[in-house]
Amino acid sequence: MTDEPVKTLKPGALLAAMRQKNPLVQNITNFVAMNISANVMLAAGASPAMVHCPEEAGEFATIAAALTVNIGTISPDFFDGMKMAATAANAAGKPWVLDPVAHFATAYRRAAVAELLALKPTVIRGNASEIISLAGEHAMGQGVDSGDSVASAEAAARALAIRQGCVVAVTGERDFVTDGDRAVHVLGGSKMMPRVTALGCSLTCIVGAYVATVPDEPFEATVGALALFAAAGDLAGRDAFGPGSFAVRFLDFLADVTPDAVDAVARVVPA
Amino acid sequence: MTDEPVKTLKPGALLAAMRQKNPLVQNITNFVAMNISANVMLAAGASPAMVHCPEEAGEFATIAAALTVNIGTISPDFFDGMKMAATAANAAGKPWVLDPVAHFATAYRRAAVAELLALKPTVIRGNASEIISLAGEHAMGQGVDSGDSVASAEAAARALAIRQGCVVAVTGERDFVTDGDRAVHVLGGSKMMPRVTALGCSLTCIVGAYVATVPDEPFEATVGALALFAAAGDLAGRDAFGPGSFAVRFLDFLADVTPDAVDAVARVVPA
Amino acid sequence: MTDEPVKTLKPGALLAAMRQKNPLVQNITNFVAMNISANVMLAAGASPAMVHCPEEAGEFATIAAALTVNIGTISPDFFDGMKMAATAANAAGKPWVLDPVAHFATAYRRAAVAELLALKPTVIRGNASEIISLAGEHAMGQGVDSGDSVASAEAAARALAIRQGCVVAVTGERDFVTDGDRAVHVLGGSKMMPRVTALGCSLTCIVGAYVATVPDEPFEATVGALALFAAAGDLAGRDAFGPGSFAVRFLDFLADVTPDAVDAVARVVPA
Numbered sequence: 001m002t003d004e005p006v007k008t009l010k011p012g013a014l015l016a017a018m019r020q021k022n023p024l025v026q027n028i029t030n031f032v033a034m035n036i037s038a039n040v041m042l043a044a045g046a047s048p049a050m051v052h053c054p055e056e057a058g059e060f061a062t063i064a065a066a067l068t069v070n071i072g073t074i075s076p077d078f079f080d081g082m083k084m085a086a087t088a089a090n091a092a093g094k095p096w097v098l099d100p101v102a103h104f105a106t107a108y109r110r111a112a113v114a115e116l117l118a119l120k121p122t123v124i125r126g127n128a129s130e131i132i133s134l135a136g137e138h139a140m141g142q143g144v145d146s147g148d149s150v151a152s153a154e155a156a157a158r159a160l161a162i163r164q165g166c167v168v169a170v171t172g173e174r175d176f177v178t179d180g181d182r183a184v185h186v187l188g189g190s191k192m193m194p195r196v197t198a199l200g201c202s203l204t205c206i207v208g209a210y211v212a213t214v215p216d217e218p219f220e221a222t223v224g225a226l227a228l229f230a231a232a233g234d235l236a237g238r239d240a241f242g243p244g245s246f247a248v249r250f251l252d253f254l255a256d257v258t259p260d261a262v263d264a265v266a267r268v269v270p271a
Numbered sequence: 272m273t274d275e276p277v278k279t280l281k282p283g284a285l286l287a288a289m290r291q292k293n294p295l296v297q298n299i300t301n302f303v304a305m306n307i308s309a310n311v312m313l314a315a316g317a318s319p320a321m322v323h324c325p326e327e328a329g330e331f332a333t334i335a336a337a338l339t340v341n342i343g344t345i346s347p348d349f350f351d352g353m354k355m356a357a358t359a360a361n362a363a364g365k366p367w368v369l370d371p372v373a374h375f376a377t378a379y380r381r382a383a384v385a386e387l388l389a390l391k392p393t394v395i396r397g398n399a400s401e402i403i404s405l406a407g408e409h410a411m412g413q414g415v416d417s418g419d420s421v422a423s424a425e426a427a428a429r430a431l432a433i434r435q436g437c438v439v440a441v442t443g444e445r446d447f448v449t450d451g452d453r454a455v456h457v458l459g460g461s462k463m464m465p466r467v468t469a470l471g472c473s474l475t476c477i478v479g480a481y482v483a484t485v486p487d488e489p490f491e492a493t494v495g496a497l498a499l500f501a502a503a504g505d506l507a508g509r510d511a512f513g514p515g516s517f518a519v520r521f522l523d524f525l526a527d528v529t530p531d532a533v534d535a536v537a538r539v540v541p542a
Numbered sequence: 543m544t545d546e547p548v549k550t551l552k553p554g555a556l557l558a559a560m561r562q563k564n565p566l567v568q569n570i571t572n573f574v575a576m577n578i579s580a581n582v583m584l585a586a587g588a589s590p591a592m593v594h595c596p597e598e599a600g601e602f603a604t605i606a607a608a609l610t611v612n613i614g615t616i617s618p619d620f621f622d623g624m625k626m627a628a629t630a631a632n633a634a635g636k637p638w639v640l641d642p643v644a645h646f647a648t649a650y651r652r653a654a655v656a657e658l659l660a661l662k663p664t665v666i667r668g669n670a671s672e673i674i675s676l677a678g679e680h681a682m683g684q685g686v687d688s689g690d691s692v693a694s695a696e697a698a699a700r701a702l703a704i705r706q707g708c709v710v711a712v713t714g715e716r717d718f719v720t721d722g723d724r725a726v727h728v729l730g731g732s733k734m735m736p737r738v739t740a741l742g743c744s745l746t747c748i749v750g751a752y753v754a755t756v757p758d759e760p761f762e763a764t765v766g767a768l769a770l771f772a773a774a775g776d777l778a779g780r781d782a783f784g785p786g787s788f789a790v791r792f793l794d795f796l797a798d799v800t801p802d803a804v805d806a807v808a809r810v811v812p813a
Contacts, residue, residue, distance in 0.1 A: 024685040031305045032321055034573045034615075038739035043785045048739070049644070049685040050574055053617035056648035063647065063684060073305075075324035075348065077617065102320070105334065106327035142295055142334060145318055195526060197309035197319070242523025243314045252784025255737060302576045303592055344576075346595035346619065373591070376605065377598035413605060414566040414591040466797060468580035468590070513794025514585045 011227030011266060012259030014210060014220065019045035023212035025205060026064035028052045028082050030072025030101065033201035036247075040202035043254035044228060046209035057081035061088035061096075066212035068205050069121070070099035071112055072198075079112050086119040095122035095211040095218060099204040104133040104141065117164065122211055122218050124160065125169040125204045128153035135160040145194070150174050154271065158183065167218045169207070171200060175226045176271055179219040183271035186223060188230025190237025192246035199250075203229050227266035232257050234265050282498030282537060283530030285481060285491065290316035294483035296476060297335035299323040299353050301343025301372065304472035307518075311473035314525035315499060317480035328352035329359035337483035338367040339476050340392070342374060342383055343469075350383050357390040366393035366482040366489060370475040373414060375404040388435065393482055393489050395431065396440040396475045399424035406431040416465070421445050425542065429454065438489045440478070442471060446497045447542055450490040454542035457494060459501025461508025463517035470521075474500050494539055501537035503528050553769030553808060554801030556752060556762065561587035565754035567747060568606035570594040570624050572614025572643065575743035578789075582744035585796035586770060588751035599623035600630035608754035609638035610747050611663070613645060613654060614740075621654050628661040637664035637753040637760060641746040644685060646675040659706065664753055664760050666702065667711040667746045670695035677702040687736070692716050696813065700725065709760045711749070713742060717768045718813055721761040725813035728765060730772025732779025734788035741792075745771050769808035774799050776807050 024047045029037055034050055041048040051060040054077065061067050067089040069082045089096045098121035103113035113134070126134065128148035129141025135156035140147030150172040161168040161180035170176045175186040193199050206228060210221035232253040240246035257265075295318045300308055305321055312319040322331040325348065332338050338360040340353045360367045369392035374384035384405070397405065399419040400412025406427035411418030421443040432439040432451035441447040446457040464470050477499060481492035503524040511517035528536075566589045571579055576592055583590040593602040596619065603609050609631040611624045631638045640663035645655035655676070668676065670690035671683025677698035682689030692714040703710040703722035712718045717728040735741050748770060752763035774795040782788035799807075 030321070031302055031573055032309050033306075035306055035575075035577055035739060038574050039785065039789075042737050042739055047685050047687055049647075050572070050615050051647070052615065053650070055618065055650040059648045059650075073321050073323065076326065105320075105322070106330045108324075108326040108330075195313050197306060197313055242526040243310065244519035244522030247310075247522075248519055248786035248790055251786030251789075255784040301592070302573055303580050304577075306577055344592050344594065347597065376591075376593070377601045379595070379597040379601075414589050416589055466584050468577060468584055513797040514581065515790035515793030518581075518793075519790055 011224040012263035014224035016259045018213040021213050023065040025066050025208040027068045027205050029070040033198035036198045037202040037205045043251045052081040054080040058084035058088035061085040062092045066208040067096035068208035072101040095215045097123045097208045123167040131170045132156045167222050185269050185271045186226040187267040189233035195243035196247045230266035231262040282495040283534035285495035287530045289484045292484050294336040296337050296479040298339045298476050300341040304469035307469050308473040308476045314522045323352040325351040329355035332356040332359035333363045337479040339479035341370040343372040366486045368394045368479045394438040402441045403427045438493050456540050456542045457497040458538040460504035466514035467518045498537035502533040505536050553766040554805035556766035558801045560755040563755050565607040567608050567750040569610045569747050571612040575740035578740045579744040579747045585793045594623040596622040600626035603627040603630035604634045608750040610750035612641040614643040637757045639665045639750045665709040673712045674698045709764050727811050727813045728768040729809040731775035737785035738789045772808035773804040
């Protein structure tokens with residue numbers, strides 16, 4: 001754990017680099033998230049491609065700069081595509097991000113996420129219940145929403161990061177990111193965010209865009225992606241009347257927010 | 272038929288109870304509706320989960336407080352998941368809601384809806400053409416939009432409710448709800464609503480949230496869900512410039528509307 | 543090439559005719575586009591139906607007035623449905639529109655689009671990279687976004703239109719439409735449009751609504767559909783703060799724009 005992670009991490013500079021690269025990211029995500037995730041990526045400055053079927057998912061993973069996998073509405077065909085894409089990404093040295101949506105809910109989902117973990121994601125992003133349960137502890141979540149606080153998931157996140165050799169991000173009212181060694185909190189956002197569906201799934205895709213930009217720095221990339229969401233969420237929430245207008249403003253601010261504004265609005269502090 | 276259903280039904284109180292419970296509802300719905308249905312549920316105060324594949328749909332139905340099934344973009348895999356989830360919901364004593372989208376359009380869809388009806392939905396919600404055709408009469412609908420008026424579907428709705436032993440809701444310019452004995456109209460909403468896709472599908476999910484809240488009172492629950500839509504739709508339509516801004520405001524008002532405002536704006540009258 | 547295509551084409555009158563007919567259009571599109579495409583069609587005045595599975599796609603194509611096929615998130619089941627629907631549309635004399643999203647990206651996609659081309663679409667709508675590559679030339683595109691300018695695709699579009707005997711539309715910063723003989727540019731729109739996902743896919747569905755309205759005039763229909771998007775995009779972009787608010791305003795103006803406003807705002811000029 002560094003003493004002053006704020007100064008060594010550059011979320012604003014990473015946003016500028018991501019927009020400059022405009023990375024092509026393959027997202028195998030759920031049906032709820034497909035449209036909003038693509039809109040979030042286009043607004044922020046990335047290039048999304050939703051390519052999932054086993055006939056082409058692996059081939060496409062060698063073209064894209066990064067891959068994201070989200071099990072929200074998993075089925076056998078999608079699962080096959082996920083495994084082929086993750087395997088191909090690994091073979092090609094491309095980073096990939098796992099979003100283990102409600103993986104504890106059913107036997108099928110638990111088995112699927114175990115196979116995906118064995119394929120060594122570069123980053124895992126989930127809510128507190130998902131991360132606690134992935135680490136092998138008992139979580140309170142039932143459906144897709146977390147029943148646990150981020151604070152209660154921090155030890156599990158560190159253990160999971162060390163066990164998997166990856167970066168783990170727990171998002172919620174106060175985000176936590178760790179690579180098992182370093183750890184920070186990312187503060188910002190809006191109380192409206194849990195009232196808009198699939199923003200967490202969309203954030204997973206944005207983590208993909210950032211790790212595509214600096215593939216050798218997945219911890220910094222993940223913090224940068226979360227800082228972008230924290231800043232745009234904070235700005236969007238200031239005048240939103242409800243979740244509908246918040247979602248519209250959030251997309252506007254993902255496009256409008258400058259690197260300097262990200263650094264000014266989002267706060268990255270030692271954990 | 273009660274003389275004064277307005278006084279015995281409490282849409283505002285049911286909204287408060289639904290928000291208090293924040294019920295986990297499993298929705299097996301169509302690809303068009305997945306995102307907006309989840310946003311509608313989160314805005315209103317419910318907890319949606321889209322879980323459809325045969326490998327887990329039945330198991331998840333025992334966890335969720337209610338199930339909704341919508342055949343809008345049905346395919347064999349989804350159909351298998353629907354049947355397994357409905358069967359599991361019945362076995363677990365959980366209520367479930369059927370949305371028979373355009374079931375009269377093709378032979379495949381007619382056969383599917385016949386199998387689903389045999390699994391005894393607690394509530395059926397459809398447009399006038401769908402309900403007329405489900406009751407075995409000749410409807411004017413072609414695609415997903417109704418070619419018939421709600422008024423012309425009321426007798427069919429009563430017959431269907433009696434035959435199935437369920438609640439039937441016909442929604443449109445003037446909603447009609449019956450359990451075969453009682454019957455009411457729910458008035459409100461906005462002319463903009465048919466110009467936004469999948470609001471009817473989203474209402475089916477909200478009916479699921481209400482029957483999850485008061486599973487022994489499916490008639491009252493259905494009326495309550497329709498009253499919420501009528502109130503939020505009326506409020507959202509007052510200043511909307513077009514269907515885009517209406518949809519945004521509708522989500523805002525689903526979150527903002529109070530129980531008292533539901534009772535003040537939506538009108539539930541004897542049919 | 544006519545001398546003054548502007549006077550022989552009537553985008554405003556075609557909009558009025560399309561709204562009058564309110565055509566039922568079957569769309570087999572991708573998961574990202576399903577919701578926004580349906581909203582675009584409802585706002586503009588058409589009646590969308592998303593029906594894709596092999597068990598019913600062919601039967602439904604005989605009911606609908608036109609078909610659109612989009613390979614954005616293609617998989618074997620969807621591909622079977624596309625072929626059955628296109629075959630049935632041909633047999634019934636119904637026009638159909640192909641959107642060959644990123645068809646050059648993988649071997650599976652290349653093979654699929656070759657089979658679809660053999661089924662003789664009435665109109666092909668794509669971005670510059672897609673059309674260049676369909677014509678057999680070398681394109682710069684990688685993912686779903688074009689790496690080529692519309693101007694660089696015009697010769698390829700003409701060659702493709704002649705080879706296929708169909709209308710080809712290349713959309714981008716300056717749209718180009720040709721039937722191999724006639725050719726026009728359609729000007730308008732907004733710089734925001736590429737920042738909102740699936741607007742091109744939605745335009746393909748609107749082309750379907752226009753060819754359903756005047757099936758014997760696919761060139762005029764395609765120009766009319768593009769002119770509607772150009773006009774509504776221009777109007778929506780004038781006060782939009784970002785891609786979120788642009789998308790909302792775009793739907794509003796698709797519903798609000800009059801035939802006269804389409805003719806006044808969109809410019810159709812000889813190419």
